[in-house]
Amino acid sequence: MEEIQPPVVPPVYAEIDALRRDIADLFVVEDTTLDYPDKEHVRFRGRFRCDPAECYDELRRRFERHGYTPVVNREDEARSALIAMPVVFDHPGSRWIINLVLFLATIFSTLVVGAAYELGSYDLAWRQPWHGWPFAFSILLILGAHELGHYFAARYHGVPVTLPYFLPMPFSLFGTLGAFIRLQGPVNNRRALFDVGAAGPLAGLVFALPLLFYGLATSDLGPIFPGQSFEGNSLLYLLIKFAVFDRVLPGGGQDVYLNQVAWAGWVGLFVTGLNLIPVGQLDGGHVAYALFGPRSRGFFWPAIFGLVLITLFSYVRGLLVITWLLWIFLLLVFGRIHARPLEDVSTLDPRRRVLAVFTLALFFLVFVPFPLAGLAR
Known part of the structure; x- marks a missing residue:
């Protein structure tokens, strides 16, 4: 058988x-x-x-x-x-020596820019960079807090992440192109996505706002001359200047002449505003997706349209337009891709929902539509 x-x-x-x-x-x-x-x-x-x-x-x-x-x-x-x-995400190590070299280079580049801001000469700044320590210390504290906010939130949720990469840029107004971390794996759910996205700008503001108040309080008022450039206002920056000087500035032919610490605080608000644009891989895009899910893609074209209007208005007024042309290009290329969590069914809990609305509202308070008012094309 x-x-x-x-x-x-x-x-x-x-x-x-x-x-x-x-x-x-x-x-x-x-x-x-x-x-x-x-x-x-x-x-x-x-x-x-x-x-x-x-x-x-x-x-x-x-x-x-x-x-x-x-x-x-x-x-x-x-x-x-x-x-x-059919994949399991591991936790690859970070090559910390690269992070350290970039950080040291960024310290030097921000020292040079701060010294040039103080001494009025790049030639002197290269020879005496220590004069720029107030700006370097302040801006690196703000950017470092921002990136470490992302880093520790990612580690808390078990997301593999690199150490912060700082980007030096000595021949610029800021001395740096900012900093970033790289997530080496996806986040689990929208709650984790919100925590990672919001932790950066909120942590940065914790340091940027006190530094800005202190910097403004120790800065002087002075006359505005024809053709002179000065930093643009956001709603929050306008309110802080009013709180410090008890008047709307610029106004009456005067504005505040920022010292190094105040300049770093303003840069911190400006960078936070850019990061909170609610599209794509930006911090604001993470928060928007965590709150609204796939519907957050509806913010893309209004954001592009808004930046186009700002660019056209800047051009008509003879203001700097290269910043927004660059951002329009970057958002058109990368702004439609969201960091989608692995578990995309659950929504934010009530506490995170309130904090997400607050974080998105911050965008309208800190965004600077005309960063360098009075600077001709």
Whole structure:
């Protein structure tokens, strides 16, 4: 009598079946589709037995045991789609020596710019850069707080992240092109995305505002001469100047002549305003997506249209337009791509929702539409 052999189950099917059993207490699988939406991916459709935001970390650990990372999307009002991606994100190390070299170079470049601002000469500034220490210290404190806010929020949520990269630029008004960190893996959910996105600008403002108040209080008022350039106003900057000087500035033919600390505080507000534009990979884009989800893509064209209007108005008034032309180009290229979380079903809790609205409102308070008023083309 011929022996009947049991059917051979391909290893991938056995692994998927084991994965389905492993998550049964967290997710009720109603149907399974292999090679969807891409080859070697698996889609489970069904219902969560728990709050996705609360149990996603455990769900991800179980998926990773089988060599997958879970992506959660809303299928309809009753069901969710759980996509198993055949990849596990590791935590690569950061080459800290590069970060250190860039940071030291940025210290020097901001010293030179601060010294030139103080001495009125780049020739003297290169020979006596220590005169720029108030600006260098202040601007690096603001930028460092901003980037470390992102860094520690990412580490708190278990997102692999690099140390901050500072970008030196001695031949500029700021001495630096800013700083950035690079996320080396996706965030888990919208709550983590909000925390990582908002932590930077909020931490930066914690230091920028006191430095700005102190800098303005120790700066002098002076006359505005024809053709002279001066820093532009945001609503918050206008209010802070009013609080310090008890008058609207510029006004009556006068404005404040910023010292190094005040200039660094103004730069901190300006950079925060740029980062809070609610599109793409900017901090404001992260906050907007965390709050509104895919609907946040609706901010893209209004933001572009607004910058075009500012550029046209600046051109008519003979003001500097290169800044906004560059930002329009960058947003057109990169502004439609959002950092989408792995679990995209749960929403922000009430506390984060209020803080997200506040963070987006800050954009309208700190954004400077005309950064260098009075500077001709």
